[in-house]
Amino acid sequence: MSDTAVIDTEQSERAYEIDGTLIDAVLDAVEAGDRDTLVQLLEPFHAADIADLYEQINPKERSAFTVLWGADFDGEVLAEIDEGLLDNVIEDLPDEVVSDAVRDMDTDDVVDLIEDLDEPQQERILDALNTPDRVAVEQALQYPEDSAGRLMQRELVMAPTHWTVGQTIDYLRKESDLPDQFYDVVMVDPRLTPVGKVPLSGLMSAARKTKMSEIMDEEFRTIPVMQSQEDVAYAFNQYNMVSAPVVDEDDRLVGVITMDDAMEVLEEHAEEDIKRLAGVGDESLIDNIWSTTGRRFPWLAVNLATSILASIVIAQFAETIEAVVALAVLMPIVASMGGNAGTQTLTVAVRAIATKDLTAANALRIVRRELFVGLFNGFIFALIIGLVGYYWYGSVMLGVVLGIAMVGNLVVAGLAGILIPIGLDKAGVDPALASGAFVTTVTDIVGFFAFLGLAAVLLL
Amino acid sequence: MSDTAVIDTEQSERAYEIDGTLIDAVLDAVEAGDRDTLVQLLEPFHAADIADLYEQINPKERSAFTVLWGADFDGEVLAEIDEGLLDNVIEDLPDEVVSDAVRDMDTDDVVDLIEDLDEPQQERILDALNTPDRVAVEQALQYPEDSAGRLMQRELVMAPTHWTVGQTIDYLRKESDLPDQFYDVVMVDPRLTPVGKVPLSGLMSAARKTKMSEIMDEEFRTIPVMQSQEDVAYAFNQYNMVSAPVVDEDDRLVGVITMDDAMEVLEEHAEEDIKRLAGVGDESLIDNIWSTTGRRFPWLAVNLATSILASIVIAQFAETIEAVVALAVLMPIVASMGGNAGTQTLTVAVRAIATKDLTAANALRIVRRELFVGLFNGFIFALIIGLVGYYWYGSVMLGVVLGIAMVGNLVVAGLAGILIPIGLDKAGVDPALASGAFVTTVTDIVGFFAFLGLAAVLLL
Numbered sequence: 001m002s003d004t005a006v007i008d009t010e011q012s013e014r015a016y017e018i019d020g021t022l023i024d025a026v027l028d029a030v031e032a033g034d035r036d037t038l039v040q041l042l043e044p045f046h047a048a049d050i051a052d053l054y055e056q057i058n059p060k061e062r063s064a065f066t067v068l069w070g071a072d073f074d075g076e077v078l079a080e081i082d083e084g085l086l087d088n089v090i091e092d093l094p095d096e097v098v099s100d101a102v103r104d105m106d107t108d109d110v111v112d113l114i115e116d117l118d119e120p121q122q123e124r125i126l127d128a129l130n131t132p133d134r135v136a137v138e139q140a141l142q143y144p145e146d147s148a149g150r151l152m153q154r155e156l157v158m159a160p161t162h163w164t165v166g167q168t169i170d171y172l173r174k175e176s177d178l179p180d181q182f183y184d185v186v187m188v189d190p191r192l193t194p195v196g197k198v199p200l201s202g203l204m205s206a207a208r209k210t211k212m213s214e215i216m217d218e219e220f221r222t223i224p225v226m227q228s229q230e231d232v233a234y235a236f237n238q239y240n241m242v243s244a245p246v247v248d249e250d251d252r253l254v255g256v257i258t259m260d261d262a263m264e265v266l267e268e269h270a271e272e273d274i275k276r277l278a279g280v281g282d283e284s285l286i287d288n289i290w291s292t293t294g295r296r297f298p299w300l301a302v303n304l305a306t307s308i309l310a311s312i313v314i315a316q317f318a319e320t321i322e323a324v325v326a327l328a329v330l331m332p333i334v335a336s337m338g339g340n341a342g343t344q345t346l347t348v349a350v351r352a353i354a355t356k357d358l359t360a361a362n363a364l365r366i367v368r369r370e371l372f373v374g375l376f377n378g379f380i381f382a383l384i385i386g387l388v389g390y391y392w393y394g395s396v397m398l399g400v401v402l403g404i405a406m407v408g409n410l411v412v413a414g415l416a417g418i419l420i421p422i423g424l425d426k427a428g429v430d431p432a433l434a435s436g437a438f439v440t441t442v443t444d445i446v447g448f449f450a451f452l453g454l455a456a457v458l459l460l
Numbered sequence: 461m462s463d464t465a466v467i468d469t470e471q472s473e474r475a476y477e478i479d480g481t482l483i484d485a486v487l488d489a490v491e492a493g494d495r496d497t498l499v500q501l502l503e504p505f506h507a508a509d510i511a512d513l514y515e516q517i518n519p520k521e522r523s524a525f526t527v528l529w530g531a532d533f534d535g536e537v538l539a540e541i542d543e544g545l546l547d548n549v550i551e552d553l554p555d556e557v558v559s560d561a562v563r564d565m566d567t568d569d570v571v572d573l574i575e576d577l578d579e580p581q582q583e584r585i586l587d588a589l590n591t592p593d594r595v596a597v598e599q600a601l602q603y604p605e606d607s608a609g610r611l612m613q614r615e616l617v618m619a620p621t622h623w624t625v626g627q628t629i630d631y632l633r634k635e636s637d638l639p640d641q642f643y644d645v646v647m648v649d650p651r652l653t654p655v656g657k658v659p660l661s662g663l664m665s666a667a668r669k670t671k672m673s674e675i676m677d678e679e680f681r682t683i684p685v686m687q688s689q690e691d692v693a694y695a696f697n698q699y700n701m702v703s704a705p706v707v708d709e710d711d712r713l714v715g716v717i718t719m720d721d722a723m724e725v726l727e728e729h730a731e732e733d734i735k736r737l738a739g740v741g742d743e744s745l746i747d748n749i750w751s752t753t754g755r756r757f758p759w760l761a762v763n764l765a766t767s768i769l770a771s772i773v774i775a776q777f778a779e780t781i782e783a784v785v786a787l788a789v790l791m792p793i794v795a796s797m798g799g800n801a802g803t804q805t806l807t808v809a810v811r812a813i814a815t816k817d818l819t820a821a822n823a824l825r826i827v828r829r830e831l832f833v834g835l836f837n838g839f840i841f842a843l844i845i846g847l848v849g850y851y852w853y854g855s856v857m858l859g860v861v862l863g864i865a866m867v868g869n870l871v872v873a874g875l876a877g878i879l880i881p882i883g884l885d886k887a888g889v890d891p892a893l894a895s896g897a898f899v900t901t902v903t904d905i906v907g908f909f910a911f912l913g914l915a916a917v918l919l920l
Contacts, residue, residue: 015687015688015691015694015695016691016694016695016698016816017816017819018816018819018821020819020820020821023821024821046698046699048698048699048700049698052816052817055817055822056817056819056821056822057822058825169664172664172665173664173665173666173667175665178661178665179661181659181661181702182661183643183660183661183702199641200643200660200661200664201638201639201641201642201643201660203664204629204632204633204660204663204664205632205633205635205638206633207633227475228475231475231476234475234476235475235476236723237723237724237727238476238506238508238509239506239508240508240720242641242643242702242719242720259702259719259720259723260700260702260719263696263697263719263723263726264697266723266726266727267697267726267727267730270727270730270731270734271730271811273734274730274733274734274737274807274811275807275808275811277734277737277738277807278737278803278804278806278807278808279800279803279804280804280807280808283808285808285812285817285818285822285826288829289829289832289833289836292829292833293832293833293836293837296801296804296833296837297837297840299800299804300797300800300801300804300837300841301841303796303797303800304793304797304841304844304845307792307793307796307797308793308848310792310793310796311789311790311792311793314788314789314792315789318785318786318788318789321781321785321788322782322785325778325781325782325788326778327788328774328778328781328785328787328788328791329771329774329775329778330771331788331792332767332770332771332774332791332792332795332904332908333764333767333768333770333771335792336763336767336770336904337760337763337764337767340739340759340760340763341756341760343738343739344738344739344740344756344759344760346738347734347735347737347738347740348735348738348740348743348745351731351734351735352745356476356477356478356512357512357515357516357745358745359477359478359480359516360480361478361480361483361516362515362516362517362745365518366745369748369749369752372749372753373749373752373753373756376749376753377753377756377757377760380757381760381764384764385764388768444792444796448792
């Protein structure tokens, strides 16, 4: 089963990346005010790529670009663009372009758009909609921001269970107001409670006279309208769902969520975890210098506070350090190893909590594992660093102190790395957000205290 | 647009999480050898949930569980289970259970299964397949491990462009060997080159006599069979695709990739980035103490090497520290702030590279941004830490040294955090894997050197 060919990574690196020369050509056209060239350049591109192009150019260029493109603006770009840019782009667009764009969208996309806008632009969008769509959007906005209700679309295809395949197909052929894309027919009882689902592929391959109730899949999942979007995404991923009916508290069908929406949420949440672990919030590449400085400040401030705490610990041993200056040279090693080991454990823990793999049922086993991993790696690195310390400064006792402090700090790192995220999660705090600061505070303080404290006792 | 209701987080926390009492009940049944109870307990659960259950129990329990469940084993569990557990589970299963399970799968799932198995278990699976499926699977295994060819399924629905909607539907009704789920009919020319796509929803709502060529979507994307899976996932996400035809070098249709497969790849890669950034490789919760110790060792070893480098820098200033012990107390603050600021920048950079948002076109602008963010946050924290140093030790000069070192290190952190990932990416190295070690080495060394070096010049 050996590989017979290799992926061409050089080509692969470039796949789907916007070509720099395209960007230059677009900017040239914008500067020259040459609208025909601009329209022609953009013609072959997908809205998502044009949205990416927006992120690659600077704010002044963005505005000039939007204004020049104007009447030919591809409305779908609005659904794809970074939310931070949306307000300005819509402000720069003529009313009729915004109206046309919004009228073509499914309600879930309109809701997604409006969520990210300021009041005046929200009004412009709502005014552009026809009454039923406006009501649908306003209803969706009544649901909490992070709920299934905000994610679902109202447009869906449902049928009563007594229909045949032929009746359903005839209905679909007649009905003009179908969703842009749909994958299932939701079967409902007279109270509008979903009782089954018929995937289009099933509908397609059955004879016309077949009863829908015969081919319907009764093992389907409904999504409660108040469920969190994170749980919705988890369910789609866990159960390989393509679309799912959404129901209200009375179990009545109110909408449908499709996999593309769930995929977006899933990706957003993984992205959020990565960034929160590094203390950069929901920063993006389009943020300017000021907002980036502001977003990174809080985490650096927390880190300053914790490193001052660590310094206070060191200050208690000033005399010891004055007596043996080697301690100052070696002490950052112990603290740094603890910080890294702690980060390893907490990253695994944070992701396992997010994917619901770390539960009350296996927490004890995992804590035990971390304890032993800390011990074993602690012993190995204690031996290495002990020898380094001994050779460097010719003192056996210094090596012993380094070694003991290393074992201690790696064990503490493992335990802090698992117990702090579990504790934060239980307390209702996002473990991705706060674990890092707590864990490194613990490993810094324990690292410096164990090393310098032992040195004070054993070396002086 | 205020929220009128709040998501019930208490309930939400529990959604889709395996109930601890279920696990206990299952383990009791396994211990008692009570197969009827076991089968009855598992009956309501989705294969994906049972796969999760496997991850929650220990290796001995897993084996006893598999053996007892035996003939009733749900074959779909094999497609869902953590790859690290697969070999053992299959080993514990009777031949006919494995054969039945494999015969029900689409070829892409069989390939996915076989990839993760050792040779003897691979043979068992291949032997269970009928000849055409076996050939299809063996062909798929000829493609490189991370390619579209491994991800695609052979089962697909295609039609020539001259067919009508009615002909296509009749064909679908007659054909017995259709894929489990499909979303599009791929339109091909006589050379089997894809020329368009008709989504089932479009097929459904058109009249029987309509020509397929009239309703087919010509703006579709084909995936080259040798494209990397990461790029495939990017394309599905970027262009909201539900399924895409895969073509060989001669542009001939060889398979189809569906969104659920792309979603899995997308999630895996985000997960991989998170874990690589923290230096834990592809560790999972089911790893035992030994393999976890082994997986974390390399990163800790790298970190040991870089912190010894930093110690060597400190050692050059041993005399300075002996003269002013306050330096030993304060120096970790400068290094730690640099490390954190560097990690912030590199995390944003690594993700922006992965999502193709950071390109040659905007790299310069982003580097400039990082430079200024480093400067601005540097000045703020220089002021704070300068005052702290002054009040603590009553020396204006010490405060000045701290402040200058802080500004310098935060600027260096910002530049290292963006330039190192860009450089690694250009060199063909995964920036998520190696950036962290390089960046903290830089910030440690610069932090200690700037602070102690300035102190040696200005304070002595």
